[in-house]
Amino acid sequence: MQHLKLSELMGSLSYALDLTEGQPHGHCIRCCWIGMSIGQQIGMAKEHLWELYYVLLLKDLGCSSNASRICELYLTDDLAFKRDFKWVDGSLPQVLRFVLRHTGTSAGIISRFKALTEIFTNGDAIAQELIQTRCTRGADIARRLRFDEPVADGIHSLDEHWDGHGRPEALEGEKIPLYSRIALLSQVIDVVNCSDGLEAALAEVLSRSGTWFDPALVEAFVSVAGNADFWKTLDSADIDKTILALEPGEFEKALDEDFFDDVAEAFGQVVDAKSPYTSGHSARVGLYTSLLAEDLGISQARQRWLKRGALLHDVGKLGVSNTILDKPGKLTDQEYEAVKLHAVYTGKILERVHAFKELAQVSSAHHERLDGKGYPLGIMADQIALETRIITTADIFDAITAERPYRGALPIEKTLSIMQESVGTAIDPDCFASLKSLIARHPEFFPNT
Numbered sequence: 001m002q003h004l005k006l007s008e009l010m011g012s013l014s015y016a017l018d019l020t021e022g023q024p025h026g027h028c029i030r031c032c033w034i035g036m037s038i039g040q041q042i043g044m045a046k047e048h049l050w051e052l053y054y055v056l057l058l059k060d061l062g063c064s065s066n067a068s069r070i071c072e073l074y075l076t077d078d079l080a081f082k083r084d085f086k087w088v089d090g091s092l093p094q095v096l097r098f099v100l101r102h103t104g105t106s107a108g109i110i111s112r113f114k115a116l117t118e119i120f121t122n123g124d125a126i127a128q129e130l131i132q133t134r135c136t137r138g139a140d141i142a143r144r145l146r147f148d149e150p151v152a153d154g155i156h157s158l159d160e161h162w163d164g165h166g167r168p169e170a171l172e173g174e175k176i177p178l179y180s181r182i183a184l185l186s187q188v189i190d191v192v193n194c195s196d197g198l199e200a201a202l203a204e205v206l207s208r209s210g211t212w213f214d215p216a217l218v219e220a221f222v223s224v225a226g227n228a229d230f231w232k233t234l235d236s237a238d239i240d241k242t243i244l245a246l247e248p249g250e251f252e253k254a255l256d257e258d259f260f261d262d263v264a265e266a267f268g269q270v271v272d273a274k275s276p277y278t279s280g281h282s283a284r285v286g287l288y289t290s291l292l293a294e295d296l297g298i299s300q301a302r303q304r305w306l307k308r309g310a311l312l313h314d315v316g317k318l319g320v321s322n323t324i325l326d327k328p329g330k331l332t333d334q335e336y337e338a339v340k341l342h343a344v345y346t347g348k349i350l351e352r353v354h355a356f357k358e359l360a361q362v363s364s365a366h367h368e369r370l371d372g373k374g375y376p377l378g379i380m381a382d383q384i385a386l387e388t389r390i391i392t393t394a395d396i397f398d399a400i401t402a403e404r405p406y407r408g409a410l411p412i413e414k415t416l417s418i419m420q421e422s423v424g425t426a427i428d429p430d431c432f433a434s435l436k437s438l439i440a441r442h443p444e445f446f447p448n449t
């Protein structure tokens with residue numbers, strides 16, 4: 001897997017972050033093009049461009065961590081909220097309009113009133129909390145991905161504004177890391193350009209020059225925007241290839257097997273942070289998968305490979321709203337269809353990484369069943385690999401033992417008797433036998449034993 005480049009890996013995984021932000025497909029990739037063009041325009045040194053490149057691709061690493069809180073506070077769909085919030089310029093009329101439009105629009109009148117009262121009373125503290133969580137988590141995950149402090153800092157200060165009215169630290173002017181200033185500017189340009197076109201994007205950044213944005217960077221962008229090729233590349237279907245070629249390669253980090261483990265773990269954490277009910281889920285499914293794979297005689301190298309697939313199996317959940325994931329009641333048919341899409345998203349995200357093609361298939365099939373009644377493809381037993389069956393067994397076990405929005409956690413004995421009913425139809429008999437034997441031999445790895 002050594003021939004895989006860091007830029008290909010992070011560029012591909014950035015599509016998972018687009019899902020969480022409710023942004024159009026390819027948002028982070030386009031931000032990378034916009035920001036790198038600005039960086040080159042102001043004459044940044046190559047090693048700084050390398051760091052900027054990863055700040056731009058990974059700026060939304062912390063985004064899943066406040067999704068659940070947004071739903072709870074605003075009684076609303078976190079994906080639409082995050083998408084539309086990028087439009088709010090911070091002026092009081094705009095903030096008010098945004099809050100009224102987004103708060104509890106499908107909730108009952110009393111809940112909506114309570115939520116609005118809470119927001120108008122504590123709006124400032126709430127915004128601070130949401131952004132603080134996102135910044136801190138984003139920077140932490142960047143460090144887990146082995147990036148140095150300048151990259152972590154760049155992600156941490158993404159929401160700071162030039163005039164000192166940003167968050168979380170109200171940094172002003174050049175005290176804001178340059179990478180963050182460029183990333184914020186690039187983000188707004190992409191959001192406005194995608195919905196209203198380039199003239200609107202230019203007008204928007206000019207109107208916020210000196211308040212949100214560093215005027216020198218706005219000026220640099222105006223020069224960049226005068227080049228028709230810049231816009232052509234931004235709109236092209238091949239932008240991924242352009243971005244891959246853009247990374248200053250001489251600062252490339254070695255991608256060893258340990259690094260892949262760290263990447264899978266870090267993105268598993270991004271997924272787990274999305275909902276309080278999935279807290280630790282990917283990590284536990286990773287652990288149970290390793291134990292089962294070892295017990296079933298899978299080779300060490302393949303076990304390690306499979307654990308990554310287990311850590312990433314629900315990465316597609318980043319594209320499902322928390323109003324559905326955290327719903328305390330039964331899901332409607334439409335909501336269930338939205339949940340089912342997460343398996344499709346997992347496949348699509350992982351298969352973008354050339355070296356993850358097989359892992360994408362194995363991992364995204366974790367809701368398939370031996371009797372063909374699973375999803376997303378409804379394939380039969382003969383098309384479901386042993387590796388997938390292992391992840392499925394680990395996943396079902398954790399889903400039942402963990403607390404859910406609609407019920408508390410279930411004890412192991414009860415979990416096993418529920419699972420027993422699906423052995424042979426959904427759960428592989430050998431995997432289930434191995435699970436039972438592992439629980440008996442190694443209770444220390446399992447909860448409530």
Ligand SMILES: [Fe+2]
Nearest residue numbers: 313314366367
């Ligand atoms: Fe799943």
Ligand SMILES: [Fe+2]
Nearest residue numbers: 281313314395
């Ligand atoms: Fe899962």
